[in-house]
Amino acid sequence: MSTAPNVHPIIAEVTERVAARSAETRAAYLERVAAAHEEGPVRRGLDCSNLAHGFAAMEGVDKAALRASRAPGVAIVSSYNDMLSAHQPMQEYPALLKGSVRQAGGVAQFAGGVPAMCDGVTQGRPGMELSLFSREVIAMSTAIALSHDMFDAALLLGVCDKIVPGLLIGALSFGHLPTILVPAGPMNSGLPNKEKARVRQLYAEGKATREDLLDAEAASYHSAGTCTFYGTANSNQMVVEVMGLHLPGASFVQPNSPLRRVLTEEAGRRVVKLSRGEEYTPVSRVIDEKAVVNGVIALLATGGSTNHTMHLVAIAAAAGIQLTWDDFSDLSSVIPLLARVYPNGSADINHFHAAGGIQFLVGTLLDAGLLHEDVQTVAGPGLHRYRQEPILSEGELVWRDVPTRSLDEDVLRPAWRPFAADGGLRMVAGNLGRAVIKVSAVAPEHRIVQAPARVFTDQKSFKDAFEAGELDRDVVVVIRQQGPQANGMPELHGLTPALGVLMDRGHQVALLTDGRMSGASGKIPAAIQVTPEAAAGGPIARIADGDVVRLDAKAGTLDVLVGDEELARRELVDSPPSEASWTGTGRELFAALRRAVGPADQGASVFGPLTPEHFGAPAHTLTPVEVTQ
Structure with a gap:
């Protein structure tokens, strides 16, 4: 795998060894993807009874288009529920997306929902023991939603922790489908995170009441949208945007704003363009070795969630790419820390976005040779598009360049004046x-x-x-x-x-x-x-x-x-809970996953070892295959 000459030599070295290590498994994956791709709407190959079932509930022009097998079909897979603040804004997204997909000449159907649990609600409770396994359930639920051979592209609606990795792992099993992730954005800033942490410590010492603590928590988590600290939810958005899976600038636009609505609608129009013709861009082409390395770099440069030392390994594996903790460590040695967002600073994600956000971050890393620019994204070839931010100009969505300097260097800095010389992970x-x-x-x-x-x-x-x-x-x-x-x-x-x-x-x-x-x-x-x-x-x-x-x-x-x-x-003096005792809160239903799960440094995945046979092809017959339109 060739890299641009201006890329830092350690980044080039890590990328090349990831590609070499993954040669057989990546080739097997791409071969499977190529075999799944068909020109034109895939549903043309369905028997009449199968197809009739697929459009029976549709009406009007959408039903006629599905029946005629002319328009591309777009699957909407959503983690919407109205208990979780991060996912509540997605209630209205399917209607918006169906309209914009129809406008672009396609037909969108709500293909399936996936579960979304909140670690904030289950923290310290038995339900928290299902949290990591929910990623695998989400991946399998996504696969079920996409399994009907009705779809030529996919729109994935999700934000938090295990949800985005699960959606993406599931979608990568359908790597021939163009796929855009559609976020919801963070809630408005509430009680400063530092003050929330202070009250928590006072409560732990018995110096604050439960009512004091609840007041502080409610002032922090107070409305629809993602929690504003830089946890796994916002790390998800950072990573997948720099991997080219969001529309540029989509991650941190707040819910229920005019710009968020227009960005959501544009995702529908864009995925139709990606589903056919010269712009055909399957998700397997977006997620390659360079994109995976870019995702790790974005995580390191911002001090993001340690959960991604597992999630990115599992996502990469779903695309036939073998990523290791040594790769994280070597990249961390040369990636500077450019952001201070709580818990790594006092600012929240809205302050980060206002200071220049992902667009400034991508720009300064590209200028320093610390990201691969020559990648494929849902916005088109090259990561340079992600230096631009979306705005509404006379009601129309346009992208413009961001300032070449940070607007708040207490929160976000250029690569040549970092907070720390390494990524902190x-x-x-x-x-x-x-x-x-x-x-x-x-x-x-x-x-x-x-x-x-x-x-x-x-x-x-x-x-x-x-x-x-x-x-x-x-x-x-x-x-x-x-x-x-x-x-x-x-x-x-x-x-x-x-x-x-x-x-x-x-x-x-x-x-x-x-x-x-x-x-x-x-x-x-x-x-x-x-x-x-x-x-x-x-x-x-x-x-x-x-x-x-x-x-x-x-x-x-x-x-x-x-x-x-x-x-x-030394003898082992304690042991994990027995299957008989690991019950309640649905835990007994997850016993098979607990028995099958792999180690943390291999992604804590239940989907088995990464081998060419894992992708359905014997290693000795494989050569790299590029997915073509």
């Missing part, structure tokens, strides 16, 4: 295995911690020990049996306020877990997603209370200071 490894640590919000003096371990297997036991004063000292809090095989790998945000209190009291504090912390990882040094996990017999399962653990984010090491022989002969 690092891999650590040692006799405890491998883990991810996000240091962009961790003060330099807290990036090396050596302290006695205190071991827990659930969040409640930790909170009880904190409230009893047992942790008021230097401590590495170990919370194990939280990996994907153990209990679905829940996020552990509920630990943050108490850990923050201990740090503010002057103690050395770190967290070590085979669970997740995700986009809300903040000032506490946290080695997360430890693999091998405790449920798989990983070394984390052999740590005992009082063992000295050393986490050195600067050197990239993670060790328990115990001899190898002693560590190896």
Whole structure:
């Protein structure tokens, strides 16, 4: 794979090794995609009874167009529900999209809904143990929606955490279909995130009431739209836009605004153009090795969610591309941190957008040779289109260049004057295995911690020990049996306020877990997603209370200071919940996924190992295939 001469040599090297590593699996994937592509509306190949079922409920011109098999069919797959603020604005999107697709000469049908759960609602609850597995359910639900051979393109409506990766993984199984992701945008700014965090810590210390806490939370999460901190939801939008899957500038336009409405309608018109003729652009062509690397770079340059160390690996695998944690680590060493958005700063995502947003970020990274420009996007060839922002001019949607300087360098900076020289996401490894640590919000003096371990297997036991004063000292809090095989790998945000209190009291504090912390990882040094996990017999399962653990984010090491022989002969003293006890809140329905899930560094996926046979073709017969119109 050739790269442009102005691309940083480390980026070129990582991209080339990803392509070399993926040669057989990518070729097998593209061969399968090429076999699935047909000229003209695919439904022409359906038997009459099948086709009649497909348009029976339609009316008027749409029904006539479907029957005649002339117009391209567009599937709408949505995660709409009105409980979740991020997805509530999508209620009106299908009608808007059907109208704009019809205007462009196509016919759109609502093909299926996918589940969307909120980690904010389920945090610390049993339902949180279904969260990561919901990504696989969403991927399979997307595949069911697209499985009817009625569609020539797809519009995917989703925003948060597992929803966008799940939609995209499902769509990549239909890689011959042009696909645009349609976001909803963030809510207006509410209570500053720093103040919300302050009240949370006061509550953890017993210095604020539950009513005080609820007032602060309600002032933060107060309307329709995505939460405004830079968690996985907003990291999703950042990553997929820089990968070329959104219309330029679509990510952070607020819901219920005239511009958001017009951008949504334009997605319908655009996907029809991409579905046929000279502009035919299947999603398999957009998601290639360079686009995957661009997605990692966007994540690193903005201090985004650690969840994407799993999600991007799984998305890449769905396109036949083998991405590893070493690729993240090597890219992080040369990608500067250009954004400070909570929890990596005091600003929220609306401030980031106002300072220049994705358009400024893409521009400064391209100018510095830190992104691949020569990629295919839903806006056309080349990433340069994503330097432009959408506006309404006399009611019409147009794109214009953004200022070449940041409008607020406390929030967003050029590549030549970064907040930090590297991306702040690092891999650590040692006799405890491998883990991810996000240091962009961790003060330099807290990036090396050596302290006695205190071991827990659930969040409640930790909170009880904190409230009893047992942790008021230097401590590495170990919370194990939280990996994907153990209990679905829940996020552990509920630990943050108490850990923050201990740090503010002057103690050395770190967290070590085979669970997740995700986009809300903040000032506490946290080695997360430890693999091998405790449920798989990983070394984390052999740590005992009082063992000295050393986490050195600067050197990239993670060790328990115990001899190898002693560590190896220790008996395992705890175990994951049995299938009989892993029940309630629907968990028993997910037992098969828990048994099948892979390790965190391979995407925590249930879809099996990445081999050419995974894509339905023997390796020895394969040569790379380019999908053509």
